[in-house]
Amino acid sequence: MESSVKKLIPKRSKPYISYLKHITDSGDIAKLIIGFIFVVLVIIPLARMLMHIDASSFNRVLKNVMFPTAVLNSVKVSVIATAITLLIAYLLAFCIERTGIRFKGILNIILILPMLIPSISHGMGLIILLGNNGVITRFLGLRTSIYGLHGIVFGSVMYAFPVAFLMISDVLRYEDCTPYEAAKVLGISGWRQFQSITLPYLRKPMISVIFAIFTMIITDYGVPLMVGGSYITIPVIMYQEVIGQLEFGKGCIYGVILLIPAVVAFIFDFLNKDKGNMSYVSHKLEYNKKKLVNFLSYSICALVSLCTILPIIAFVILGFTKNYPGDLSFTFSNIIKSLDMEADQYLLNSITIALLVSLIGVSLSFFTAYLTARMKSKMSKFLHLIAITSAAVPGIVLGLSYVIVFNQSFIYGTIAILVMVNLIHFFASPYLMMYNSLNKINENLESVGQMLGISRLRMIKDIFIPQSMTTIFEMSSYFFVNCMMTISAVSFLATMSNKPVALMINQFEAQMQLECAAIVSLAILTVNLLIKALVYFAKKAFLYNRSNI
Amino acid sequence: MTNRKKLQILNLEKAYKDKCALDNVSFDVIDGEFLSILGPSGCGKTTLLRIITGLISPDSGRIIKDGTDITKAPPSCRGMGIVFQSYALFENMTVLGNVEYALKIKRATRKHARQKATDIVDQLGLTEHISKKPYELSGGQQQRVAIARTLVLNPDIILFDEPMSALDVSTRLMLRKELKAIQAEFGTTMIYITHDQEEAFALSDRIMVMDEARIVQLDTPDNIIRSPKNNYVRTFVIDNLQAKIDSLANYTVLPLNSGQDL
Numbered sequence: 001m002e003s004s005v006k007k008l009i010p011k012r013s014k015p016y017i018s019y020l021k022h023i024t025d026s027g028d029i030a031k032l033i034i035g036f037i038f039v040v041l042v043i044i045p046l047a048r049m050l051m052h053i054d055a056s057s058f059n060r061v062l063k064n065v066m067f068p069t070a071v072l073n074s075v076k077v078s079v080i081a082t083a084i085t086l087l088i089a090y091l092l093a094f095c096i097e098r099t100g101i102r103f104k105g106i107l108n109i110i111l112i113l114p115m116l117i118p119s120i121s122h123g124m125g126l127i128i129l130l131g132n133n134g135v136i137t138r139f140l141g142l143r144t145s146i147y148g149l150h151g152i153v154f155g156s157v158m159y160a161f162p163v164a165f166l167m168i169s170d171v172l173r174y175e176d177c178t179p180y181e182a183a184k185v186l187g188i189s190g191w192r193q194f195q196s197i198t199l200p201y202l203r204k205p206m207i208s209v210i211f212a213i214f215t216m217i218i219t220d221y222g223v224p225l226m227v228g229g230s231y232i233t234i235p236v237i238m239y240q241e242v243i244g245q246l247e248f249g250k251g252c253i254y255g256v257i258l259l260i261p262a263v264v265a266f267i268f269d270f271l272n273k274d275k276g277n278m279s280y281v282s283h284k285l286e287y288n289k290k291k292l293v294n295f296l297s298y299s300i301c302a303l304v305s306l307c308t309i310l311p312i313i314a315f316v317i318l319g320f321t322k323n324y325p326g327d328l329s330f331t332f333s334n335i336i337k338s339l340d341m342e343a344d345q346y347l348l349n350s351i352t353i354a355l356l357v358s359l360i361g362v363s364l365s366f367f368t369a370y371l372t373a374r375m376k377s378k379m380s381k382f383l384h385l386i387a388i389t390s391a392a393v394p395g396i397v398l399g400l401s402y403v404i405v406f407n408q409s410f411i412y413g414t415i416a417i418l419v420m421v422n423l424i425h426f427f428a429s430p431y432l433m434m435y436n437s438l439n440k441i442n443e444n445l446e447s448v449g450q451m452l453g454i455s456r457l458r459m460i461k462d463i464f465i466p467q468s469m470t471t472i473f474e475m476s477s478y479f480f481v482n483c484m485m486t487i488s489a490v491s492f493l494a495t496m497s498n499k500p501v502a503l504m505i506n507q508f509e510a511q512m513q514l515e516c517a518a519i520v521s522l523a524i525l526t527v528n529l530l531i532k533a534l535v536y537f538a539k540k541a542f543l544y545n546r547s548n549i
Numbered sequence: 550m551t552n553r554k555k556l557q558i559l560n561l562e563k564a565y566k567d568k569c570a571l572d573n574v575s576f577d578v579i580d581g582e583f584l585s586i587l588g589p590s591g592c593g594k595t596t597l598l599r600i601i602t603g604l605i606s607p608d609s610g611r612i613i614k615d616g617t618d619i620t621k622a623p624p625s626c627r628g629m630g631i632v633f634q635s636y637a638l639f640e641n642m643t644v645l646g647n648v649e650y651a652l653k654i655k656r657a658t659r660k661h662a663r664q665k666a667t668d669i670v671d672q673l674g675l676t677e678h679i680s681k682k683p684y685e686l687s688g689g690q691q692q693r694v695a696i697a698r699t700l701v702l703n704p705d706i707i708l709f710d711e712p713m714s715a716l717d718v719s720t721r722l723m724l725r726k727e728l729k730a731i732q733a734e735f736g737t738t739m740i741y742i743t744h745d746q747e748e749a750f751a752l753s754d755r756i757m758v759m760d761e762a763r764i765v766q767l768d769t770p771d772n773i774i775r776s777p778k779n780n781y782v783r784t785f786v787i788d789n790l791q792a793k794i795d796s797l798a799n800y801t802v803l804p805l806n807s808g809q810d811l
Contacts, residue, residue, distance in 0.1 A: 444637035447604050452651035452702065453625030462650070466641040 027375040031383045034368055038386045041424050045401035046259075046393065049252050052404050057249030066232055071257070074233040077149060078218040081156035085213050086206075088157065089164035092304060095297035097172040103301075110305045113312065115162040116528035118485045118502040121521040122158045123226025124509060125311025126151060128318055128518065135314055138325060147229030155223035158307065164213050171205040207272055211265035219258050219394035222487050226509065234258060235396055242492055248404060251492075255397040266392030312525065315518040324515070334515040341508075341516065346501040347523055349415065353500055354483035356419045358476040361430060364423070365475060366468070369434035370460065374446065384435070391428035395488025398425050403492045413495040425489040426482045430475035437471040438464065469542050477535040481528045555580040555738045556601070556706065561610035563596055570596040571607070572762040578706070578740065583732060585741045585749035587786065588759035594742045597759075598708050601740070602629050614706075627706075630699025634711040636691045638683040638698075645670060645679045648697045669697045672734070673727075689720035693727070700735065709741045713748065725752055746790040758782055 061067055092111060096104055114122065129136045130146040137146075146154070179197045188196075221235035228236060238254035241247040318324050322331045338344075372384040390398070402421050411417045441464065449459045465472070487502045494503055501520055508517035556578035563571040570593045578584055586594045599605045601612060603624035612620045619627050639647050649666035652658040658665075670679050673693045683691055692712055699707055713721045729752065732739055743749050749756050750770045757767040758781075766778040777783045 441640075442635055442637045444633045444635060445639075447599075447602075447624075447631065448633070448637045448698075450604060450624040451602060451629065451631050451699070453623075454651060454654055458654060463639050463641065 026377040026379070027371050028377060028379045030367075031371050031375075031377075031379040034364075034371065035379075035383045035386050038389070038424075041420065042386070042390050042393065042398075045398070045405045048405050049255055049397070049401035052249060052252045053256070054249050057247065058253060061250050061253045066237065070232045070234050070237050073149075073231055074218055074235070077152045077156065077224070077231075077233060078214050080149075081153045081160065081217050082210060082214045084153065085157050085161045085164050085217075086168075086210065088304060089161050089168050089209075091300050092161075092165050093168040093172050095301055097169055099293055099297045101294055101297045101301070107301050107305065110308055111165055111301075112162045113525070114158055114308050116481060116485060116532070117521050117525050118487045118505060119155075119159045119220050119222030120226060120487055120502070120505050120509075121222075121315075121517075121524070122155045122311065123151075123223040124505060124514065124517055124521065125158070125314055126155050126227050127509075128314040128514060129310060133325065135317065135325075145229070146227055148227075148231045151227035151229070152224045152231060152233070155227055156217045156220065158311070159220065159223055160213050160216050161304075162308075163216065164209055167205075167209045167212065171202065171209075175201055204272055208269050211268055215262045215265045215394065218261055219396055219488070221396060221491075222506075225506065238396065238400075239491065242400060242403075248400070251400050252404070255400050258394050259392075259397050262394045262397075263392050266389075270388075312522075315522050315525075318515050319518040319522055321515075334519050337513075338508075338516045338519045341504075343501065343504060343516070343520055343523070346499050346504055347520075347527075349498055350484055350500040350502065350524070351527065352415055353418050353422060354480045356415070357422045357426070357483045358479040360419065361423050361427065361479040362472055362475050365427060365431040365434050366465075366472065369431055369438050370464065373435050373438040374441075374464070387431050388428045390424045393425075395425045395486060396491065399489040399492045402489075406493075412493075413497055415498050417493055418490050418498055418500065421489045421493055422479075422483045422486060425486070426479055430478050433471050433475055433478075434468065437468050441467055470539055473535050473539045473542070477531060480531050484524050484528050484531075553580040554578070555582075555615065557611075557613040558601070559611040559613065561597070561600060561612075562608045563593075563600060563605075564608060569762045571600070574610070574762075574764055576757060576764060576767055578738060579755075581732075581736050581738055582754040583729075583739045583741065583752055585743055585753040585756045586759060587743055587746065587749040587756055589744055589785065592759045593762040594759050595710060598631070598710055598740070598742055602631050602708055603627055604631075628704050630702065630704035630707040632692070632695050632699060632707065632709045632712045634714050636683070636688075636695045638691055638694055640683050643680045643682055644675055644686070644694050644697075647683070647694055648701050651698070651702055666697075666701055669701045673697045673700075673731075687720070688716045689724055692716065692724060696728075696731065700731070700737075704737065706738045706740065709739065709743075711743055712741075713743075714745075721748070728752065746786055747793045750790060758786055760785070 095101060096107060126146050128134055130142070130151075131137065132145065134146070136142070145151075180193060183193045183197060218233075219235055221233075221239045224231070224233045224236045225239065234254055234257055238251050238258070241254065242251040317328075319334050320330055320332070321328045322333065368383065368387050372380045372387070393401075399421060402417065406412050406417055411420075445459065445463060446456070449456070449463075454462075483500075485502055486500075487506070490500055491503060494500060502524060504520050505517045508514070508520065554577045558574060558576050558578075561571050561574040563569075572593075574593075574597060586597065588594045596605070600607045603619070603622060607620070610620070611618055614627065639650065642650060645663075645666055648670055649662045652662035652665060667679070670676060673696065675690065675693055675697065678686055678690060683694065686694065695712075696707075713724060716724065725748070728739070731737065741749070741752060753770060755767060755769050756773055758765040758773070760781055766773060766782050773782065774787060777787055
């Protein structure tokens with residue numbers, strides 16, 4: 001023992017060597033490299049986009065008579081849609097988390113179905129159901145039009161409410177229920193309880209939800225492009241300027257406008273985060289068992305479920321009938337027609353992109369989160385901040401900035417650039433999942449490893465990765481599903497050779513081939529459902545194995 | 550007990566940013582003894598433990614173990630083990646997995662890893678839990694797994710960082726007895742960090758009282774009670790101890806190590 005100890009004492013090392021050792025031990029070099037990658041892939045493109053704005057396009061934007069209207073429209077739509085989304089999402093979350101209704105498992109699946117298809121599909125679903133020739137329009141003989149403000153609001157709510165529902169469910173699930181019991185004992189009424197316990201508790205998380213949903217809606221072009229009609233919003237103008245007229249200068253100005261709410265939301269969310277996030281449930285509240293409450297809950301859930309399923313049913317009807325509404329006989333011809341237009345090639349593009357982003361994204365976010373959560377130093381804070389910055393950039397803006405930076409480079413038009421843009425676009429959430437999960441693992445594990453003589457890499461392989469497996473599954477499914485359905489970051493970057501399938505919906509709609517667009521939407525939904533199911537069973541199998549070794 | 554010096558701590562200094570954590574700390578640890586380091590939180594006792602084990606390095610000073618300077622040796626080569634308050638077990642591994650992991654990694658010990666780990670698990674009375682995961686165990690059991698995990702590498706010094714603060718009173722009393730039994734059996738030198746006066750007095754051969762980065766008094770429990778060095782020892786150690794004994798007197802007879810009635 002003694003001789004081995006003596007050997008291990010280094011000879012008087014030079015100061016710079018011990019400094020170098022300090023840097024490698026704290027992982028600062030790795031942190032710098034990853035931080036640098038984020039600067040290159042997030043900050044520099046944004047800066048280039050800002051520099052791309054010139055006086056003449058600025059003047060032309062301001063002179064455009066549509067401009068003030070579009071800004072006003074965007075704000076109006078987003079405010080109304082956000083309010084409705086929050087109301088519905090809260091009611092649903094309350095029904096699922098706080099009442100004794102049954103079928104919660106299946107409801108949880110149905111209610112998040114809309115998250116698995118592109119926003120543009122929601123717009124198209126509305127057209128199929130309520131358009132001038134729509135299923136419901138014809139069935140009920142309606143005379144109203146779906147196009148315009150109410151159409152966008154309707155579609156945006158459909159598109160955004162599952163996200164809000166998941167966020168609020170989470171908040172309600174982890175609420176400590178002791179205060180309610182205390183209130184009950186004191187004989188305080190339900191309404192007063194809501195005012196003095198629920199509202200103060202909800203305030204902070206709700207602000208985060210409001211900002212997230214508002215940003216999501218105001219930056220989306222899918223829904224308004226489909227059902228906006230003459231009601232123009234900023235993302236639609238931006239889309240048309242860039243795609244239709246190749247007016248990149250003007251596009252950049254609209255990009256900056258869309259960047260504002262997103263950046264404000266990001267900063268607000270960042271400052272608003274509870275320090276430590278230590279809330280935990282001491283015990284669950286007993287379910288409300290009143291018959292009236294249950295009846296209302298069932299009604300709300302049924303109504304919303306119907307609304308989420310109807311568009312999908314509409315896709316099926318349209319996709320699998322010969323010639324809606326004339327000939328309703330079953331057929332596969334629309335699938336064949338879509339295949340003739342190489343939909344399968346584009347679907348393969350999407351799956352390739354989604355797989356690559358999941359693979360690289362999971363590795364990169366695990367590695368980054370490990371550096372920030374398990375090797376804390378000053379550099380960690382910098383890396384953490386830069387790693388979540390991408391959340392402040394709307395996809396459509398990120399996409400435009402990538403066009404400006406990369407359109408001359410060799411990766412333009414390849415799958416690689418779409419992988420890159422999606423990776424950055426969706427990085428923040430999975431990274432934060434991993435960061436939180438690694439932070440929760442016992443802080444002394446590294447010390448134990450050092451004492452037992454186990455290297456960091458070995459610890460990562462044997463301890464940290466196995467303990468984060470469920471998070472890793474969730475991360476991969478998040479990356480995959482979002483890559484399959486996104487139309488925002490990829491819209492300006494895609495070319496004929498690397499186009500993801502979600503962008504076909506728009507193209508088919510423009511060619512008046514709604515049935516093919518329906519088939520594509522269904523294909524995306526199917527792939528995403530399969531992946532969700534796969535991840536679900538993989539997680540179950542993993543947990544089962546873990547408890548049986 | 551022989552009075553051979555196991556560990557010599559010489560003039561350790563450590564400062565964080567603006568706060569001094571250790572101010573010229575020197576003491577000896579005798580082979581096979583149970584030494585408690587007693588002090589309020591923030592007095593530098595955890596820093597001291599981390600420096601002795603090599604998890605952090607001191608600004609200056611030396612650590613001599615069995616006559617060899619180990620100040621710069623890596624933690625795993627010091628022949629020491631550490632047990633934390635929060636157990637810090639490998640949650641994804643079974644009890645056996647936790648204990649044999651370190652052995653399995655090294656080529657030299659791989660062959661007999663299973664046998665050796667099973668033996669230690671046996672000795673600590675964990676046999677019936679051998680294939681359970683940490684979350685299926687009680688706090689006391691988890692802490693015994695943590696002890697087994699360090700014992701399996703044959704350390705000659707084990708350091709404890711407030712290992713019982715998270716446990717309830719009855720489990721503590723039981724674990725105290727076990728610690729002493731382990732020490733008797735393995736002859737391990739134990740350095741035990743605590744802010745609990747009663748615990749220090751119940752377990753230790755010697756107690757080192759610390760305050761504000763310095764050693765205040767280092768002596769046997771008897772001597773500390775008989776002749777406290779200054780007012781601090783009198784108030785922080787003896788008064789608190791008396792108060793605890795008064796409050797506990799109704800429930801249990803304290804197994805005071807010195808056997809002395811206060």
